[in-house]
Amino acid sequence: MQTVRVNGQTHSVDVDPDTPLLWVLRDVLGLNGTKFGCGIAQCGVCTVHLDGHPVRACNLPVGMIGERSVTTIEGVDNADPIVHAVKKAWTNLDVVQCGYCQPGQVMAAIGLLKTVPNPTDEQIDSAMSGNMCRCGTYMRIRKAIHLAAGETA
Amino acid sequence: MTRMPLTTRRAALFGGGGLLLATLWPSASPRASTGMLVENATAPFAPNAYIRITPDNSITLILPNIEMGQGIYTSSVMLIAEELGVDLAQIEIEAAPPGSAEITGGSTSIMTEWKPLREAGAAARTVLVQAAASRWNVAPSSCTAASGVVSHTPSGRTFTFGELATEAAKLPLPKEPTLKAASDYSLIGKSQHRVDSAIKVNGTAVFGIDINVPGQKIGTVAASPVMGGTVRSLDRDAAMAVRGVVAVLVNEPRDAVCVVAEHYWAAHKGLQALRPVWSENDNAHVNTQTIYDQLHDGLKGPAIIPSPKGDADAVIAKSHSTYSAVYQQPMLAHATMEPINCTAHVRPDGCDVWVGTQVADRAQETAADVTGLPKEKITVHSQYIGGGFGRRLEHEYITQCVQFAKQTSYPLKIVWSREEDITRDRYRPAYVDEVTAGLDEKGHVTAMKHRIVGPAVVARWDPPELTKEGYDEDLSVATLITSYTYDVYRLEFARREAPGVITAWWRGVGGTRGLFVVENFIDELAVKAGIDPVAYRRELAKDNARAVAVLDRVAKDSDWSDPVPKGRARGVALQFAFGSYMATVAEIEMQTPETVIIHRVTAAVDCGQVVNPDQVVSQIEGGLIFGFSAALYNEITLENGRVQENNFNTWRVMRMNEAPRRIDVHLIASTEDPGGIGEVGTAAAAPALANAMASAQGHRYRTLPLLSSRNQEKEAAR
Ligand code: FES
Numbered sequence: 128m129q130t131v132r133v134n135g136q137t138h139s140v141d142v143d144p145d146t147p148l149l150w151v152l153r154d155v156l157g158l159n160g161t162k163f164g165c166g167i168a169q170c171g172v173c174t175v176h177l178d179g180h181p182v183r184a185c186n187l188p189v190g191m192i193g194e195r196s197v198t199t200i201e202g203v204d205n206a207d208p209i210v211h212a213v214k215k216a217w218t219n220l221d222v223v224q225c226g227y228c229q230p231g232q233v234m235a236a237i238g239l240l241k242t243v244p245n246p247t248d249e250q251i252d253s254a255m256s257g258n259m260c261r262c263g264t265y266m267r268i269r270k271a272i273h274l275a276a277g278e279t280a
Numbered sequence: 281m282t283r284m285p286l287t288t289r290r291a292a293l294f295g296g297g298g299l300l301l302a303t304l305w306p307s308a309s310p311r312a313s314t315g316m317l318v319e320n321a322t323a324p325f326a327p328n329a330y331i332r333i334t335p336d337n338s339i340t341l342i343l344p345n346i347e348m349g350q351g352i353y354t355s356s357v358m359l360i361a362e363e364l365g366v367d368l369a370q371i372e373i374e375a376a377p378p379g380s381a382e383i384t385g386g387s388t389s390i391m392t393e394w395k396p397l398r399e400a401g402a403a404a405r406t407v408l409v410q411a412a413a414s415r416w417n418v419a420p421s422s423c424t425a426a427s428g429v430v431s432h433t434p435s436g437r438t439f440t441f442g443e444l445a446t447e448a449a450k451l452p453l454p455k456e457p458t459l460k461a462a463s464d465y466s467l468i469g470k471s472q473h474r475v476d477s478a479i480k481v482n483g484t485a486v487f488g489i490d491i492n493v494p495g496q497k498i499g500t501v502a503a504s505p506v507m508g509g510t511v512r513s514l515d516r517d518a519a520m521a522v523r524g525v526v527a528v529l530v531n532e533p534r535d536a537v538c539v540v541a542e543h544y545w546a547a548h549k550g551l552q553a554l555r556p557v558w559s560e561n562d563n564a565h566v567n568t569q570t571i572y573d574q575l576h577d578g579l580k581g582p583a584i585i586p587s588p589k590g591d592a593d594a595v596i597a598k599s600h601s602t603y604s605a606v607y608q609q610p611m612l613a614h615a616t617m618e619p620i621n622c623t624a625h626v627r628p629d630g631c632d633v634w635v636g637t638q639v640a641d642r643a644q645e646t647a648a649d650v651t652g653l654p655k656e657k658i659t660v661h662s663q664y665i666g667g668g669f670g671r672r673l674e675h676e677y678i679t680q681c682v683q684f685a686k687q688t689s690y691p692l693k694i695v696w697s698r699e700e701d702i703t704r705d706r707y708r709p710a711y712v713d714e715v716t717a718g719l720d721e722k723g724h725v726t727a728m729k730h731r732i733v734g735p736a737v738v739a740r741w742d743p744p745e746l747t748k749e750g751y752d753e754d755l756s757v758a759t760l761i762t763s764y765t766y767d768v769y770r771l772e773f774a775r776r777e778a779p780g781v782i783t784a785w786w787r788g789v790g791g792t793r794g795l796f797v798v799e800n801f802i803d804e805l806a807v808k809a810g811i812d813p814v815a816y817r818r819e820l821a822k823d824n825a826r827a828v829a830v831l832d833r834v835a836k837d838s839d840w841s842d843p844v845p846k847g848r849a850r851g852v853a854l855q856f857a858f859g860s861y862m863a864t865v866a867e868i869e870m871q872t873p874e875t876v877i878i879h880r881v882t883a884a885v886d887c888g889q890v891v892n893p894d895q896v897v898s899q900i901e902g903g904l905i906f907g908f909s910a911a912l913y914n915e916i917t918l919e920n921g922r923v924q925e926n927n928f929n930t931w932r933v934m935r936m937n938e939a940p941r942r943i944d945v946h947l948i949a950s951t952e953d954p955g956g957i958g959e960v961g962t963a964a965a966a967p968a969l970a971n972a973m974a975s976a977q978g979h980r981y982r983t984l985p986l987l988s989s990r991n992q993e994k995e996a997a998r
């Protein structure tokens with residue numbers, strides 16, 4: 128049995144400790160907002176927050192999480208001004224296309240704005256380059272992050 | 281499938297009354313512009329879209345196309361809502377069940393639906409207004425419909441659509457519903473927010489991979505790494521010993537194995553422990569070079585010649601000079617962001633399939649084939665698609681899933697690893713082209729000859745579409761279908777099917793394939809002639825006002841006639857594909873031959889009447905980036921019949937730091953019928969970039985990917 132704290136709730140899950148958090152979220156807890164894209168920390172669609180910091184769930188063994196708390200796209204606090212601003216910017220600018228990468232992009236963007244409230248293009252690029260978008264929505268992601276930063280500044 | 285003309289046939293509506301209106305149009309020709317309207321709840325035919333209005337005033341549109349990112353839900357809804365008189369926010373959307381013959385691909389959606397969807401909306405509005413008018417005993421012309429309400433303007437009386445639906449359903453549908461004049465549009469042509477934004481931002485959108493059917497188990501598969509291999513042995517016990525594994529399955533053709541478990545990770549570990557051994561065959565001798573050699577070999581010898589114009593050989597022979605160049609393009613994987621997956625539950629009395637597919641009909645057919653069940657016992661539940669790009673025009677993964685699922689009593693969700701997704705893709709084929717031009721003393725074209733060597737994708741994908749002569753009309757884009765007028769022109773096609781792989785459609789299809797070659801060649805001719813590349817194209821396209829307009833506009837917006845900023849270079853491309861015109865300028869910097877910084881991309885697009893302008897811009901932006909990614913980095917290679925690239929560490933995808941600093945898209949106002957837009961950006965990317973790189977480095981880039989060392993080697997060998 129592994130114990131993991133997700134979105135404020137503690138779960139006991141019957142999996143091996145080497146099981147990546149991603150599969151615990153998706154296939155055991157039924158939290159499908161966090162996506163699978165590569166399994167090797169290359170694409171970022173599995174981005175969640177671990178104690179508030181963006182990490183890749185696909186290569187994080189559940190047995191190594193310990194006391195730290197996991198937040199997924201389902202569990203972000205909509206009352207948080209940054210969360211609210213990011214989601215609003217994303218819909219206002221119609222960033223999404225197929226949408227598959229977007230929960231990961233949103234998690235990465237929230238993580239960025241928490242540490243760098245008003246990022247430059249370069250800071251955005253370096254924080255977001257681990258999050259691929261096959262549909263090529265990068266132009267709008269950059270704009271949306273600036274927009275969200277402006278709202279919360 | 282029986283097709284009915286506009287009719288007033290009735291049938292009992294679903295319980296509770298209401299109005300159900302279906303629209304259908306011939307699917308044989310994706311460019312048909314005339315739809316047919318029918319009204320029926322238990323339709324024995326297959327409608328493409330429905331409008332459903334129930335007495336509680338809920339308005340549902342059941343849409344023919346699958347949303348895979350292109351924003352088609354939003355634009356389809358806009359077309360219906362414009363004529364029906366409802367607000368976008370009042371509408372619920374459902375995906376159409378299979379039986380709707382529509383295929384989402386080839387950028388045809390808006391082209392096909394432009395008229396029928398508006399007619400459907402107008403027909404429904406007409407009967408709703410009539411129902412209201414007869415209740416009030418007034419003339420229908422004194423009533424208006426807006427925001428889901430019919431109003432009698434003089435008296436201020438109103439009914440909601442829902443209140444009128446049951447009555448409206450009894451009225452005959454107008455044969456030719458009156459459509460709004462373009463000047464009266466309140467939605468069409470004005471940017472609307474996507475209807476699927478919020479659910480995709482908050483993570484609640486359900487993609488195929490997110491399906492969670494009660495009792496389902498999760499399987500992951502390995503197919504033979506060499507095409508045509510079958511499984512000879514496997515270590516079943518080792519796989520079953522992995523905690524969480526519940527079954528090891530081999531499919532019927534024995535070309536794939538599946539480990540089923542309580543969750544993906546256990547299935548994945550089980551598959552590693554299974555260590556299947558595969559039989560080999562001749563395909564195990566195929567290497568990338570085998571394919572290229574075969575293509576280069578096709579530059580000589582017989583070819584199919586569709587629609588020749590004049591005697592190209594004779595004119596070229598008499599020309600002042602001739603010029604010729606050979607181009608090579610690699611195989612490409614789709615690598616959609618959502619890996620291939622499918623869920624199926626096979627029971628003795630029926631089968632459900634949950635999947636993201638561009639071809640719901642084929643999904644239903646293949647499930648019927650594999651299970652032996654009649655087609656009507658197969659239910660396909662279409663899901664959001666995490667990227668199509670042509671991959672989900674294939675259905676072999678659905679076949680495979682059902683082959684496994686028919687061995688299990690529980691619903692089985694198959695998820696491919698990324699490695700499986702890339703190494704068992706169906707690939708955009710490799711091609712070799714040779715273009716030869718006869719030139720006059722000023723360097724202008726007197727005659728052009730273009731030979732394409734490669735497979736005919738349509739021959740497998742839709743055999744009746746291959747012409748009697750064996751020609752695949754997809755190859756006409758950028759060659760026979762072009763902005764340019766050539767006095768003398770000959771296209772030649774030497775068909776060479778690639779051994780060891782299956783080839784398939786890929787975003788931009790013939791446009792992406794053809795434009796890289798043609799726009800690269802035209803650019804080279806311009807440079808050779810010492811004529812500005814925009815001016816050279818303008819001359820060649822002078823008979824085509826829409827082409828000239830996009831070219832002029834892009835020249836202006838990109839500051840083409842201003843000196844290029846220091847250290848930078850520009851490249852241009854012009855195209856007519858999928859019914860849309862586009863001109864593109866890329867401005868780049870190359871500090872070394874291996875690094876390309878794309879500073880700025882400017883595009884001018886004339887795609888006819890625009891339905892949702894901001895989403896057109898979004899598709900162009902994304903299409904360009906998708907195209908740049910492949911143009912710079914991507915090539916599928918084979919060694920001993922095995923695909924070598926297998927995940928995003930070896931299949932490079934453009935990331936945000938490599939994306940253009942800036943993309944500016946200008947849409948030309950137009951009332952022409954809408955053209956496609958999902959693929960034009962991708963088609964523009966490689967030629968615009970290759971021409972910019974040629975300008976930066978002083979040598980041509982005739983081989984894709986552009987960063988391939990072959991472009992340098994060839995130069996050195998000169
Ligand atoms: S799935 Fe985790 S980074 Fe790709």
Ligand code: FES
Pocket residue numbers: 223224225226227228229259260261262263264349617666667
């Ligand atoms: S929106 Fe499709 S992958 Fe990003």
